[in-house]
Amino acid sequence: xxxxxxxxxxxxxxxxxxxxxxxxxxxxxxxxxxxxxxxxxxxxxxxxxxxxxxxxxxxxxxxxxxxxxxxxxxxxxxxxxxxxxxxxxxxxxxxxxxxxxxxxxxxxxxxxxxxxxxxxxxxxxxxxxxxxxxxxxxxxxxxxxxxxxxxxxxxxxxxxxxxxxxxxxxxxxxxxxxxxxxxxxxxxxxxxxxxxxxxxxxxxxxxxxxxxxxx
Numbered sequence: 001x002x003x004x005x006x007x008x009x010x011x012x013x014x015x016x017x018x019x020x021x022x023x024x025x026x027x028x029x030x031x032x033x034x035x036x037x038x039x040x041x042x043x044x045x046x047x048x049x050x051x052x053x054x055x056x057x058x059x060x061x062x063x064x065x066x067x068x069x070x071x072x073x074x075x076x077x078x079x080x081x082x083x084x085x086x087x088x089x090x091x092x093x094x095x096x097x098x099x100x101x102x103x104x105x106x107x108x109x110x111x112x113x114x115x116x117x118x119x120x121x122x123x124x125x126x127x128x129x130x131x132x133x134x135x136x137x138x139x140x141x142x143x144x145x146x147x148x149x150x151x152x153x154x155x156x157x158x159x160x161x162x163x164x165x166x167x168x169x170x171x172x173x174x175x176x177x178x179x180x181x182x183x184x185x186x187x188x189x190x191x192x193x194x195x196x197x198x199x200x201x202x203x204x205x206x207x208x209x210x211x212x213x214x215x
Contacts, residue, residue: 041077041095043122044102045173045182046114050088057083057212060090064214066109067092073108074101082136082184082211089209091136091182093173118180120173121148123155129168132186134213135193137205139181146179157200158183164199165192 048055060083067078076096083090092114096102099117106113128134139146151174158169168186175181183205187193190208197203 041075041097043120043173044092044094044096044099044117045120045175046092046094046099046102046106046117048090048092048112049115050090052086052088054088055083055090056085057214061214063110063112064092067105070109071105074104076101076105078105080213080215082134082209082213084136084209084211087209091211118175118178120175120180120182122174123152123172125171126169128170128213129186132166132168132188134170134211135185135187135190135208136211137183137185137190137193137197137208139183139203140179140206141181141203142179143177144179146174146181147176148174151181154201154203155183158196161200162196165196167192167196169196 170184
């Protein structure tokens with residue numbers, strides 16, 4: 001009887017140990033997934049609003065160099081930027097684990113803080129031909145009214161229509177949470193951008209800005 005009780009106790013102990021081990025492995029696996037997810041970088045477009053006449057492309061180029069020298073400290077990667085000198089606007093495209101990394105990089109690099117930071121998904125980029133001026137247009141469609149799949153469909157319609165107006169769309173970025181779409185294109189003028197969008201799908205941008213690009 002004692003031997004039977006001893007064997008039963010050993011079996012129970014082995015079962016408990018096995019369950020604890022399985023739970024531990026499951027927890028470890030879940031933790032690893034969370035860590036991997038947290039390490040995944042996202043894309044951001046941040047906007048600096050300096051006001052008309054208060055910014056030049058040369059000054060932004062200098063600030064961007066400081067961002068590049070500082071970005072590794074916060075795990076950020078500044079990719080490109082666009083300057084609208086006439087309106088005093090700067091748009092920066094970057095990747096990072098979170099928006100806080102963007103703010104900290106700007107703060108330490110030069111202290112010029114963005115008015116807005118938008119998390120975005122991007123489309124498939126096309127090369128710049130350098131035959132026309134660059135334009136960045138913004139669609140404000142409100143939260144809940146836009147998703148990347150629909151924008152991809154609209155972008156295909158733009159590509160099918162752009163030749164008629166001498167436009168070449170380079171890329172686009174979508175912030176579905178704020179209902180924003182940013183489009184970058186080459187064109188002879190802003191009217192060509194508007195006409196392409198209007199004929200392709202009817203979604204007219206809120207504003208179209210002639211910009212200078214840096215990276």
